[in-house]
Structures are given as C-alpha cells and as structure tokens.
Amino acid sequence: MEESKKVYWKGIEQLANNPEFVKNAHHEFAQPGPEEDLGHSRRDFLKMMGFGVSAVALAACEAPIRKAIPYVNKPVDIDPSLPNYYASSYINGGDYCSIVVKTREGRPIKIEGNALSAVTKGGTSAQVEASVLSLYDNARLRGPKIGKDKISWEDLDRQVISKLNEISGKGGQIRIVSNTILSPSTKAAIEKFKATYATTQVVQYDQTSAFGIAKANEESFGTAVIPSYDFSKAKVIVSIAADFIGSWISPIEFTKQYALTREVSEDKRDMSRHYQFESVLSITGANADHRIQIKPSEEGAVAVVLYNLLAGKAGKPVISGGVEKPYIAKAAEDLWANRGNALVVAGSNDKSVQVVINAINDLLGNYGTTIDLNTPVNYRQGDDVAMTNFVGELEGGKIDAVIFYNCNPVYDFPTGDKIAAGLKGVELSIATSYKEDETGTLAKYVAPDHHFLEAWNDAEPKKNHFSLGQPSITPIFKSRAAQESLLVWANEPKADYFEFVKNNWKSWFYKDQTFDFQSFWDKCLYDGVYELPATAAATAVTFAGNVGAAADAIASNYKAGTWELVIYESGNIGNGSQANNPLLQELPDPITKATWDHYVTVAPKDAKDIDFTESVTKYATITFNGKSVKLPMLVQPGQTPGTIGIPVGYGRTKAGKVADGIGQNIYPFVNLVNGSLNYTANVTFIPTSETYQIAQTQTHNTYMGRATVVQETSLSEFKDKNWDREFHPKVATWTDPEHKVAPGELSLWKGHEYNNHHWGMAIDLNTCTGCAACVVACNVENNVALVGREEVINRREMHWLRIDRYYSSDAPADDWRGVEVASENPDVVFQPMLCQHCNNAPCETVCPVAATTHSTEGLNQMTYNRCIGTRYCANNCPYKVRRFNWFKYHDNSQFEAANPAMNTDLGKMVLNPDVTVRSRGVMEKCSFCVQRIQAGKLTAKKERRPLKDGEVVTACSAACSTGAIVFGDINNPESKISKLLKIRPLDEKKPHSIDKVTDNPRAYQVLEEIGVKPNIWYLTKVRNKDTAKA
C-alpha cells in the first residue's frame, strides 16, 4: 500500500507552528489546571500531610504500654500456653459424637474425635468440628428474658412456678416439646418435672425423621426401635436413597465402618460393592460403585423388585408392584451370593418401604450380622404422629403450657406456621435454646440453656453405650442448664444438674466396682464414655411383617409426577440448627460446591433449555400445596431427570447475622404420608428469567481425562494388571528421545538433606468420602479467614485445604470439548487438595523476598511477615493452593458478619493463639500444621526421647473419620505412613535425601511429570464395579 503523504493538523495554531504552540504542545492540558494557580496545591497538601503523618508515626514509635496480668491464685491445671484436653460429648438433638475438646487458658479452641468411644471411634464431621464457633456466637442469649425484656432467674422461676401450679391445679395440659433426647439424665429430670406436674407429656420430633423405621420394626419384629447397623461386616451394600455417609441416622459411625470395607491393598484385596439408588446426588451416592438414578416415587418400587428377585432365589412368594431399573438384578445376585454379609438400607421414612427392606434383610439373613436389633440406637426418637397431634391440640387451644426444650419447631417442623399461630393462645410458653431462634422469639419466657461445651450432660447414643459431657469453659453468659431449670420448676430441693448427673451415674453404673465412686467417676470423665457389657448378643430374629400389604400401600401412596422434589440435608448446613455458623456457610457443599447460597438442583438434561453459563443461573419457582418458594437453579450432574432437590437448613429469619435471609425455608414442603413425614413431593416447577449467581468454589466439573491429576481404576482391572496402576508418567531426555525416564530420576535442583524428619502425607482416594470435616478442622486450627459470599464469587476464599470434586465424562478422550462436560450420571472422585510441600517447590524460586523457603524437614514454609504480596508464588504453583489476603479480614467491620471469629470480641476467643492471624496483602497456605509439629517435637525434647510416630498429626488427619489422610515422618521406616506407602530411599546410601520412592502400587503423585517432587502421595481410587454390563 502506498504511504499516504497527507498531513492532518489539529488546529490553525499547529499549522502556523508558532513558538507559543510549540512550548505548550508537550503539556498534558492546554490550560493550566486550577490547582496549579494556588499557592499551595492539593499535592503540596498531601505531601505535607504525608510527611506530617510519618513524622508523627516515627515520633510515636514508643511502643504502647502492654500489661502482663498473672492470676491471683493460679488454678492447678492451667498453665498459660499449654493446652488442656477434656473428653466430652457433642449432642445436637439426635446427632451425637464423642469428642475431645482442646482448651487454651480456659477457652475451647478446637474439637477432635474421641478414639476411646466404641460408637464414633475418633471420627468427627464438619458439623462437630464447626460447633466450637457456635459457642462464641454473638446471637447467643445473654440471660433469661420475658418477652423481649431481661428478667432475673429468680423472678423467672417465681413466675413460671406460680403459672405451672395454676395450670396443673386446674388440670391444664403441659407439653415439653423437644428433638430427640439422647441424655438419660435429662429424661430423668423430665420425669421429676412430670411427677410434680402430672398433666405433662413429652413430645419428641426430629428434623429428619426416622419414625418409619421404628414403626416398620414394630410391625416386623414387635419392637419399635432403630437397630444398630454394621457396615463394616457388609460385603455388598445396597442403599435406596439412604445418605448414610452424609446425614442418615449416625453418619460418623457409618462412615468409619464403611471405610473399613473400602480399603484395598495388596494384602487386603477385597472390598465391598456398593449400589446406590437415588435421585439427588448425595455423598453416599458419589462414593458408590454403581449409582442408579431413580425418582423419589420409585424408592418403594425398587425395594419391591429387589424383594421379588431375592424371594425368587429363596423360593418364597413374590409380591405385586415394582419398577424395573438397571443393576437391580445384579445387586440381587451379589446380595444373594453374600447372604449374611450384606446390608440393604433405605432412606425412606415410610413404614411400608421399611417393612419391605426388613423383609429383604430377613431373606438375606442379615439380622444378627450386619443388623443388630438387640442393640437399638437412640439417635432418632421423634414421633411424627405425636408431634402432629400436638400441633392439632395447640391449634385447638387445648394446650395451656408448652416448654420447648432446645428445639425450634416453628422453623424446622413442617407445620411450624401453625405452631407459631397456636402459641399466641397458650398461657405459658418457655423456650430453652441457648440462642435466639424462630421459636424462642415467640415464647413468653426464654430460659437459655448453656452451650453444650459449657454444660454437664450425658448421653446414651446406643443401648449400653454411655457418654459424658463435661464443661470445658465457665458459662460465658447468664445461662442455666435447661435440665436444672426443669428441676427448679419441679421444686426439687437439690436442683444442681451436675450433682444430678453424678448421682444418676452412681446409682445406674457404680455397681460391683472394686474402687471408690470418685475414682470411677474420674475414669468416666477421663474417657468420656462408659460401656456396659452387652446384655444379649446379636441374634437372628423372625420376621412377622406383611410384605404384601406393604407393597400394596407403596403402590397406592406413590404416584409419579412431572416434577418430583427431594428435600435433603446438605453436607455443610445439615438440618439448619447450626446455620448461623459461618464456618458451615462458607464450607462448600461436598457435591454442589456452593457456599452461602440456597438453590434447587436440576438435572443437566432438564437444564438444557435454561440458558445457563458458568457464572450466572436463573431462578425457578417451586410450588406445593399452595406454598411456593423461589430459588436459583443449580445444574447437578447425576440428578435424575424429572426430579429436583432442595436442601433444608436455609431460610432462617431469627438465627443471627450470618444465616438470616439466606434462601428459603423448605421444611413446610415436608408432608405426611402413611402416618410419617415424607421428604419428597410432587411439585410444580417453573423456571423464570430472573438471573442470579450462586457462590461456588468449583465450577469446572471434570478433570478432563488427565490421569496425572486423578488416577482411578476398577478392582478387576487392578487385579488384571497384577496390582499395578495404569498411568506412569515418563519424560523424554535430550540425550536420547527414545529413552524415557520417570520424572523422579531427573532434577535441575540440588535437592535437600532431611537429616531429622521428613514430613509426608498419604491421602487414600478410596476411603476419602468427601465429607469435608478436614476442611473445617483446618479452618479452626489455622485461623483461616472466612470471606463471605461476594469474595467467594471473586474466587478469593481462603481455605488452605479444599476438596476437589471431579465428575467422569462420557466423551472419548480425544474430544477436547466433550471431556469438559460431565456425564448425566457420572462417577465422582473427591480429591483433597492442599499444599503439596514440593521438594523442588516452584513457588520458592520465584519469591523475590525469600518469604517462602524450604525447611530441613521437608516443609515448604510461608513467612507472612516477610511477604510483600507479589503473588508470583501463587502464579507459579501448579496446584493452586496458595491463597492471598486481598483484604484485611480481621478487625474490619465489613467482614464482621462473615468472619466473626476475627471481628467480634466474643468470636476472637476461638482463635488458635499459636497461629498468626494474617493481615492484608500477604500470601498464605497449608503449613502442614507446623505449630503442631513444633509442639510435638518440643514435648519429645523435654522428655529427652525421640519423637514417636503418631505424636504429631495435622488437624485434617485428626479430623478424618475414615483415616484417609495419614501424616507422618517418612524418614522413620517404622511410621504408619512409611509402611503404608512402602517408602524407601531412591539411593540406599542416601537415606536422608529428598528422593524417596514408594512401592505401594496404588500410590502416585499429582502432576508427577513436572518434577516438583511433592511430599504428598495419593492412593489410586479403586471402584468395585461389575465389569459385565448389566
């Protein structure tokens, strides 16, 4: 193209090119700005102010006077800076966990599992781990109240007693409404109350009821109980919509048992096979070998088909009904082949479905092996019929006094609105919840109970298994044990609940002991648990239920709908009782990875018409029985087409700053079917055009077939390959392109010498269920900031440990676009991802200020006070585990609602004093709990002995119920991790070099080929899939 010779000018002055123009041409503005005319410009002002401020700052550098205030009388067992541990019990309604509470200077700061408990065996859950922050919730009640006004305990007691006397004198009805009561002493206290006020009745209900199971057992075996299940003995597990890892009955216990059957190694070559039939993808379904999509209305029908197939094999008559689904026949075959070592469970709360399940287990002879009716559990004692009757009586004005013992039925009972309306006509209403809630605000009197960490209590989660709860802090507010309130109101002379529990234990358990009671009591307190010898061994029972009638009831009760709704407990918020706990709100749901948001899950097939992008979704309106809610849609692979799922626990209105206003209350959609609460419904579902963004921490759903990230195989393939995993990355060398070597054999770096310890971690993808207890444990242990919904959307969540959830894809490996799309019904892998503590760490080489360096124990250290926030390290991290403090999250009113642990005086009590609270502008990441390593080493040094294996465990490893995370010293050949990984030095002559290889065929490292040599190994996920297609 010919170059143009044309010249353009901006104005006449440029054309004239006079000297005035030439002088001004280089100025940014033609006219001098107004500030340049002033004697002192704005800039001068700023300069002077800047100088002034720095001068004042320098002059004021004399440090402020800090006080050191010792005790007047130092308590014997408190040493500043040394933690104390107390065994106790987590009791939240029917949810139970035996725990050990770590306290510092009299403040509980961390909860861990109690390994001495035969029930929970040291396991915890996200809910349990997070509950320590609920103790320091600002929404807690400061003392007793009458209406909205304060009242003294004495006045409250006087008024309540006189009203109770008046009511009982005229024969008025008194009710104590409660969630499941696990505590035998609480029950005894209620009995005392009943003895004084004879018209009292206790009504128990559960947010997620299992009333149908008890009713079915009454019909089948004559005892209305929920039996003990033992998943560890089951070689074949069939679950029909029972989320036994996430929320069903006793998930901590079941997770532990289940994991035992999922461990696989060269020495233990067998694992259980798990079939899951369900609508919403639960974490139980995500862990299953075969997951079959069904609609909620088909749960009973699937059970019937399974029964018929097994009855055919057993030569028994078949029953009518049922619907064909893939893999049922295969499941029946496997079950039959493993009679006596199988387990079939169903999540349905319908008596009829459970009767069929009982019949199946009876056919298989599972009673006495995997199911123990002689050791019933007490986790769910709610009586749906009694509670429904109570609501009717309340509405009819037949109740004169009601005491809500630590429950919130206005929010979490389906007919909560009727309770709220009925309460207005009740003469005396009392709530004992430790914090503000929807029911308490409507009650006339509020008599706040202690938080469980402040209170004495006991529990009987299972027959013959007892557990003590002891306070680990003096009550923070003017609260009083609810049981003590009941005893006071019952005019008991000695109303001290501690003495009451102690005396109960003395009369119940202190028999035939060779030592004095105090020793017995101390031992129980130390252990936290006490077990009576089993009264009767698990025995086979005779089934007396009517399967035919049950099948008929199923057929008539459930009709297919266009849109079928499943109401379920999510993995983070649970039933909503701890919704005001920001640790749980910010914890991504294990499956949907959503935080701080309520949503309705929709199958990808159904979502096709919805214009859905990665970041923005649309609302839908869901209507049932005249009630409707509007929620954003979340596309959920694995969801059965034609069904939708909504988690409970949201839509709180009186829970506190954290939870109020998030989502909708879905409990009113729970309905009565066959005499018990039914958590499914046929609804109308109308998508709207209104858009919304759900705060999700992971929006990329698949690992796109890259075996370098996730390695998985099936048990049969693994056996075929002679116990060798499929993928071994190799890299070519420049000397000979044909000669490829393992990446571990090459290095640009000189490496390190670890003469003392070499810390490493092994994570078993097989036993990791994705429950996320480790994430919360890490948050609490390491003072990880919570950032709130907006910042999660900005991808700035601070979690040091995240669980990546990957779906499989149907597309062939060479379809680059296709592999990004998850299957309709995908296999799921959970992969905990944290700092890999690379021996050749890419982050260390790019830090311009050496703020991240390597230790002589294999740790990748992060030094906050040296960091200047260039973020080069995060950019160079292949695992994306470094988190940057974009804001000052502490002492910042903008984050007070999301992060009370660093912003309110009360919340700050939960902080771990051994870990620095990071400030704005610095990078942070997993430290392998270096504070625990240092503390463990110091203990050993003080005792002048070598460090023992198992003395130092990271918070995540301690929290893991299944033992999927193993941490230890791989320099020590006797350590658990060394034995698990079969670790050995690459060069026998250099036992302390970084180069160590594993002989465990399942062990691999993520992104091994880039040669960063991580100190974390993952164990290949093995699925026990049936290879013959069904």
Place this chain on the structure above:
Amino acid sequence: MSSDSRFVPLVLKTDTEPNMIKHFTSTACKFFTLVLVFALISFNNYAQEISKDPAAINAGQALFNANCKACHRVQQKLVGPALAGVYDRTPSIDWIKSFVKNSSAVIASGEPYAVKLYNEYNKTQMTAFSSFKDEDIMNILAYIKAEADKPAPDAAAQTTPDGGGQPAANTGLPSTYLNVILVGMIIILILLLIVLGFLVSALKRFIDQKTLTEEDKEVVHPTVTTGSIFKSRGFVFIVVFLTAALGFKAVINGLYSVGVQQGYAPKQPIAFSHKIHAGQYEIDCKYCHVGVMKNKSATIPSVNICMNCHNQIKTGTITGDAEIGKIVKAYETNKPIEWVRIHNLPDLAYFNHAQHVNVAGVECQTCHGPIETMDVVRQHSLLTMGWCIDCHRKTDVNTKGNAYYDNLVEIHNQSKKTPMKVEDIGGLECSKCHY
C-alpha cells in the same frame, strides 16, 4: 532442671494451709501418737549418718537452692535460722524429717523444741514439703554439713561483692589512661602545626626579600590558596557526599532502632526488686517463674506464690510494708496485679521458654542480663531477629543426655568435625519462629 516438678506442689500449698491451721485444734489425740513416734525415733537416732558422698551433696545442693534458699542459709540467719549444725542442735534427724514435711503438725503436737523455735521466729510457719522423700532430706543435710564444715573463706574474698563483672575490666589498660594519652598526643600535634606555621611564614618573608623569577614566585605564593580549595568543586562534592552519607546512616540507624526497646525499664505497680530476691536472697528464678521449664511463657508469678513467703515477711528492708502491703491487698481482695510487660516480642514471632531453658539449658541471664543486680528490671537484650539469629549461629546444641538429638548428632559427626550448632539443625529457618 529436674527440680522443676517440685515447684508445683509447693505453689499449691497456700490453698491447703488454712486446713493445716485447723490441725491445731485436734492436737490432743495426736500428741500420744507423736510421743510414740518420738520414742521410736530416739531408738534409731544414731543409726542415721549424714552422708559425705559427693553425689548426695550435689543432689542436696540442687534441692536446697530450689526449695530452702528462699528462707534459709547455711551460715547466716535469714527468714529462718542458719542451718549449719541443725543436725546437732535439734532433737534428732527424724525430728528434722517430720518438721520439714509438716512443721505445723509437729508444733501442734506440742513438741517443746518445735514450739520454742516457733515462738523464737515470731510464729512464722515453715512451708510444708510433703513431697520430699526421706532421702531428699538426708541429701539436703549432707549438703548443709558439707557447707558448714568448709573452712571459713578468707577476708578478701568476703569483701568482693556478688555479681562479678568488675574483674574482667582489670585485664586491659584502663580506658581513662587511654583517653589522657590520646588528648596529650593531639595537643602535641597541634603545637607542632603552630610551630611549623611560624617557620613557613618566617621562611617566606626571608625569600621575599630576594629577587625571584616568576616561576619561583609561583612556588612561594601559589595561586591555589586554602580559600580556593574550599571553594573547589571537588571539595564541595566530598563534603556534601560525606554529610549526606552520614545523615543517611543516621536515619537508617534510627529506623532500625524503631520498636527496639533495649533498656526499657518502666515503673511497675509494685517496686519489686530482683536485686533483693534473686541477688541478695538467691532465690532460684524457677521458684517464682514456674512456667519456664514447661511453657512458652516463663509466667509472671501469681500472687499466691508471693504469699508463700510474704505470709510471714510483712516488712521489707527498703520500703517497709508499703510495697509488700500491695501484694497482701491483692491477695485479700482477689484483684490481680497489673504488671507492665517489659519484653514485648511482636505477635508474628514465636518464642518458647521451655525450648531454651529446659531443652537447651540456656541460663536466664544470657538473654535477661544480670537480673540479680537490678532493682528495676530493664530489657537487657535487643530482642531483634538479628540478635536471635546471631545466637543461633554461635550456640552449640545441648544434645547431652537428650535422645531426641542422637540421630542428628550421628549424622552431623559423619561429615563435620565442628560441634553441631543450632544453625546446623534448621535453627535459622523461618517456620521455627514464624507461623
């Protein structure tokens, strides 16, 4: 070090002491039992020999320093009597044992020697050492006897004050002499300059009287005068540069000292003197700072520890009852004393006393300076990171008798001849102190 565990029960004693006073009342029945006990005791009185074994003496010295020294000396009367010869003047060795273990019981029994002693010392009750075993008491006695039997130290040594430090200065030339010599030399130099100046001007005048060539005149009267040197660019540059460099250095030094509180000696709510307690009475540091062997913080003693002694000692040598009264008041009103914290590490630095004192065996004075000479405690050390690192570079790891280090020492000795420093086992790593 091992004596640490014994402090704890001692500290707790104040809680139980009121109970002991109750024992006064129930004396009658105990009297007979005690008489019986004494009868038995007198029987084997001479069977017990005070050991001369050095091991026993050493063990006794440790126990004595940790437990007895607060109130007793061997040769000198303090709160309690001088202990030299105690084994001869008291009724029996067993009497000593029972008195040490629970003096109030012995006094309550009405045993005449104990009662006499009690009255003689203003009814001051000795703390009960119930955790002592008989052999512990025998070891202490062995130490006392060994000390008492030592020949009296010569007069010169006695006049030397405690603390030391002075003799070290005698080894070199006293600094005052050095200054005098320097000043003298400077004066001589100046005088020399003046004389030379006179000489030059005299010579100039002499030369000026002669006729000189232009070249020679230049030499005598150079155009480059002192004035022109001062005005020259080079000179101005050097002066400006030096001033700027010195100023810069002063600013940097100033900035480095920001937050460094070396020498910080704030006024405390109670004029507690370490010089009296740790210096004069030689009370072991660990007697009051009970946390130092096991905790992160050494802990400022709680009031009940003060009251172990100040239950009896109500007037001080300097301030009378004014300062001690504050402790008593705090104890009686149950109001804690708000001490001013002197050693302030930033929150980002983790320091653990147990690691340094218990494991490494570092003396308190290494960081806190001659605390036993301080009436008002001041921050002796810089407490900067450079100061920490410096020590970690120089200090050998205290590996003796500590099996934790066995493996490390073995590996270290394979490759190096020098002793293992803290630096060699990761003592300079960031996450040893920052996490």
